[in-house]
Amino acid sequence: MKNQMNLLVKVLLVVPIAFLFFFSNMTNETIVSANNGDYKTWKQYEGDWADRLYVSKYGQYKFGDHVGMANKSKGMGTMADWGCYLTAMAIQIGKSGTGPADNDPWKFAEHMHKGGYMLAGNDSLVQNEKDGVNTYTGGKFRAHEPFRQDVGGKSKEQKIAAIKAVLDAGGYPIVRVGLNGGTHFVAVDRIEGDKVVLMDPGSSKDDLFAKYGSTVNQVRFFESDTPSTNANGNGTGGGAQQPTGEGGAQPQQPTKEQQEKINIARMEWDEGKIKGLPKPRNWEEDPVQIAHLSELDTIQHQSLEKWKKEVKQEEKIDMVKYARTGLMLIGILLLVFSLIYLVAYMFDRVSMFEFKLFEWLTLGKLTPSATGDSTFLRNKEQQYGPKLVNLRDFLIVEFLLIGLSMLLLSGSIFYVIEVIIDFFRAMTNYISNL
Incomplete structure (x- = not known):
């Protein structure tokens, strides 16, 4: 009788502990899986990141600050404002399963900002997404070369064919479209007949041409160690970059002209050391939205003329x-x-x-x-x-x-x-x- 009581006590102690251990493991796996699997629902205007400032500064707010959901779309530089490209890249990284276990749009935006991959002087724009995604995933998710294919002015069938070519190669396409006179980026999941299925950071719609029509103008080709045809978002996360064979895709080095533009954009001018310039002033400027990098020279000229007028007015x-x-x-x-x-x-x-x-x-x-x-x-x-x-x-x-x-x-x-x-x-x- 005594031995039976001891056995009963042991069972009563061991069973709850075993149950708790099993439930804890199941919960952890569920959380990781849910995090990796939620990429299709990520929106730049929803979630904890929607009202967070991803530019360096706006008024009293600095990078990472919450400006409040009521102010998330007022042009301050939040993810809801202009974070479509960052969110689209985070979505495709999530689909490939190559990012960190806690990958989400804000985690990726932090990496791009702190790593210096945003455009110097206007860090609402992405300057170097190629190195950005490469270092974020340990080389497991990267830009393919050729990276960009302009499809503006082409027929719908030709645009679908360009996107399909990326998907057939196991790539992860991100498409640039026109929106309200500006630029917007969307991630592409798959093609069903003549329907290009979207994962749109800025909309709940999932049909590319039904939503954006003829404004589709560029396809960007990202690739991964896990082809998109086999990707389900359940990868193990990023790690050290794996060595690639002779056929492995490597990020292409910028041309001399491109590197010169990058160097100029990243240069920090000291106005006080340049003869003829006025004393340094603490200018308060709103971010200038540029639809494409090709417009940079024009925007810089306009900004310089505006600056000259402001200097004369100050005098x-x-x-x-x-x-x-x-x-x-x-x-x-x-x-x-x-x-x-x-x-x-x-x-x-x-x-x-x-x-x-x-x-x-x-x-x-x-x-x-x-x-x-x-x-x-x-x-x-x-x-x-x-x-x-x-x-x-x-x-x-x-x-x-x-x-x-x-x-x-x-x-x-x-x-x-x-x-x-x-x-x-x-x-x-x-x-x-x-």
């Missing part, structure tokens, strides 16, 4: 600041003089001393009138000695001094000058029309 603003500061100083001096003028006049009116402060202040030209008489405005009646200034004359001068100082201090003098100029211009036009 004009600086000149106005200097002029206004100078006039304000004159206004302060006039205000101080008006106070001294008041004190001197009152001092001479009540002082019993022989020294006359008001007369000294006006260099012997004016003196307070003891009788109330005035010769301030009468040039011919007094030939010798200072002119007599009564209280009325004093108040007129004091009012003019204080009024002029207030105009200078407040900047209203500019408005007065503008009114005078407009008046004379109107008078000139009126006389010329007589």
Whole structure:
């Protein structure tokens, strides 16, 4: 009886532990499988990454910050804004099963940003997707050469044939289309008859030509150690790059002209060390959207012209600041003089001393009138000695001094000058029309 009780206790202890161990393993496998298998449902406008900033900075936000779902599509540089190409590549990597176990659009966007694979000076755009996907997957997912095939202007049948050629070769095509006057990227899953089945980062639609029609203009060819015909998203993840044989595809080195453009784009200019350029300024610029790299030169020229205009405007603003500061100083001096003028006049009116402060202040030209008489405005009646200034004359001068100082201090003098100029211009036009 005792042995039976001991056996029962052992069973009661072992069975729950075994069950927990089995359930834990099953849960872990389910999580990994679900993560790898969810790639078809990834959208740039949904999920934790939708409102995250994938550009370096926008206003108070920096790379990786959540701007809020209400702001996810307001042109700040979130994944929902312009992250279609990054999401499309993450989808195809997910399908191939060659990425990290936790691969998703944001994980891939972080890799591209931190690895320096985005366009310098406008990191809303991808600069070097070839090296980006290669290093992300340890070489198991890569760009095929030739990489891009332009199909703009071709028939629907020719475009389908170009996509089918990539799929038949075991590749993972990403197609560039036109959308709202700009550019959009979608991942292609398969072809069923004349239907090209999409995995679209920006839409729930799955028919390429039903959704985008004739705007399909380019096919990009990615390949993997796992051909797309055999891919189900359940790969073991990236690792060290496997050696390839003679027939293995290797990323092609850029041409001399392409490398020169890359070097120029990545160069960090120090404005302070270039003769003739103004002092460095902390410019706040919105990302400039470029539909294609071929437009880069035009966009750079337009940005440079805009920058020149802003510099000239800054110089004009600086000149106005200097002029206004100078006039304000004159206004302060006039205000101080008006106070001294008041004190001197009152001092001479009540002082019993022989020294006359008001007369000294006006260099012997004016003196307070003891009788109330005035010769301030009468040039011919007094030939010798200072002119007599009564209280009325004093108040007129004091009012003019204080009024002029207030105009200078407040900047209203500019408005007065503008009114005078407009008046004379109107008078000139009126006389010329007589």
